[in-house]
Amino acid sequence: xxxxxxxxxxxxxxxxxxxxxxxxxxxxxxxxxxxxxxxxxxxxxxxxxxxxxxxxxxxxxxxxxxxxxxxxxxxxxxxxxxxxxxxxxxxxxxxxxxxxxxxxxxxxxxxxxxxxx
Numbered sequence: 001x002x003x004x005x006x007x008x009x010x011x012x013x014x015x016x017x018x019x020x021x022x023x024x025x026x027x028x029x030x031x032x033x034x035x036x037x038x039x040x041x042x043x044x045x046x047x048x049x050x051x052x053x054x055x056x057x058x059x060x061x062x063x064x065x066x067x068x069x070x071x072x073x074x075x076x077x078x079x080x081x082x083x084x085x086x087x088x089x090x091x092x093x094x095x096x097x098x099x100x101x102x103x104x105x106x107x108x109x110x111x112x113x114x115x116x117x
Contacts, residue, residue, distance in 0.1 A: 028076045033058040033091050047078050048087075055088060 020025060028034075035058050040049040054067055065075040082088040 028061050028079050028090060029092065030060065030062040030072065032061045032090050032092050034061060034079060034088050035059075036087065037089055038087050040085065045078075048082060050089060051075075051078060051082060 001086070005044045015027045036055040038052070040052045041093065044052075047070070050068060051064060054064055060073045061075060061079065064079070068075060069080075079088065079090065083090060
């Protein structure tokens with residue numbers, strides 16, 4: 001099976017899409033889940049519109065990149081724009097599991113109780 005090289009897009013187009021930026025201000029990793037908080041509006045950049053459409057349901061950053069056929073770095077910059085204007089929410093899938101863990105103080109009390117048995 002022959003592997004195709006990754007298409008990183010036309011550099012001029014990517015420069016235009018990101019407004020010349022090469023770094024994302026917000027730390028999105030590949031599995032961060034993104035959800036649209038609004039519908040696209042007139043005059044929005046086409047890539048932003050497409051992201052809002054894709055993210056009507058929780059969608060991972062890597063999936064967004066694949067659908068848009070854009071490099072992860074570019075997608076992270078675009079997501080940062082949308083996050084800054086509250087048009088999306090983003091969360092790491094593991095964040096929910098940390099929230100459900102008991103507090104450390106409670107665990108220490110249980111451990112002390114077990115030791116006293």
